[in-house]
Amino acid sequence: MSNNDRQTNGQPRPSSILDQLEVPPARKDKPRLAWLRAAWKESWQEGGFLYQRWEEVFQARHGGWHEVANWIKGAALFCGFSLIVMMGDAASDIVSTTLKGVSVVPAIGAGDDTGLWGTVVHPVRVFLADQAAHLAVAPAALYAFWQLTGLLGLVGGFFGNAGARITWLLFGIGTLAMIWSAAPAGGRAAATGLAALMWALASIFALRGLTLGPIVHNHPPQYQFNPALHLHATIPAPTPAGDDLGPDSVHPL
Template identity: 30%
Template sequence: MEPQFDAGIDSPADASTAPNVPAARRVPAWVTRADTWVVAGVLTVLSALAGGALWLLWKLITGLIAVLDAGGEIAGDAGRAAAGWLATGPITRTITTPVHAYIDTHAAGLPATAEQLRWGWLLTGVVLLVAASVGARGARIGWCLHGVSTAAMAWAASPPDNRELAVAVTAAVWSLLAVPAFARATAPRHTTIVITRPAGADSAESQVTR
């Protein structure tokens, strides 16, 4: 018979099983600090303000682009209308119609056709005007002669009752176009004259005085 022993406190029967509870996680100290939440709030407000400012700026830019686009279309339409009026308007046709009629009537028997002469008359005027505007003196004389010949053709090919008016319109248009052609001719020129005394003139003058 085996001896019986008193288990006491070391007896497995008396050992209590502790529950398997995980240890509580420690919260970082910076999370519980008041200044951390203040900084977070300030950053949140600043981010919201920055987002609103960017959205407003984007709206302003897109609106400005739309306005400029619409204005460009309006300006383009106005420019095309003005260019068409200048090219084929009544003032221009008052000059070009009799000039073309004169050229068409008197071009028979010439090597150049009437259309070639019309283009030559137009291109000659453009070249003379551009050259006169940059200061070519010969081009200024040629521009005046071109205007006189144009007025003469307008006089000859216009109806008898409207010849004076056609020549007056031609002279007015040529005078307006001559403003840039003769702009530099009227610009004043300044000449600076520097007079220097020869070396030793003061000493010679002092000796004569003595």
């Protein structure tokens, strides 16, 4: 502070508390933080560790699986495996809860099945109820499983899945056998025939595109055969003029 600032009307002014305070010097970083900051900046420079990893991630977006870095493949496989494990665990919990809920559902009375559908479904319910009496499972659980099997076979067969179509065929044969076994004696043939017709109609969608005849694919040949005759003739070198007797011959004078 200059002398003019310390004078008031030509008289020296006593120094105040503000004049005695000094501005503290700038705080210096600790050596450890400074080293970390320097290492961080150096790793992001061209050729640094983080810079190279970022370049590998950027190149993985445009390259194939074989061109991706190994650490990216490992991370992707680990994440995919973890996701599959979590989905499997969640699916097992859902299936277990659903089966427990179905097992406690009381069976629907026989009088609720009426009409053409009831003619097919009622014998199935009766057959499953009789079999469930000898098994450790509720009749409602067996009936729900029967419905689920038919639904999966119908939907999967519509999309051309071979396993689903086999399931659909076994589902239909088993259903016809249950109806024949549990239907009343007087209407057994009619109930089984009606179920067979309904199953055949549903098979139009479940077995869509399935043919029993051989499939012939007429494709043009991928190669062309062009017969040609190639003759290779060897022409001897011409003999130099005036050298009829050969290089070792002696010409008389």
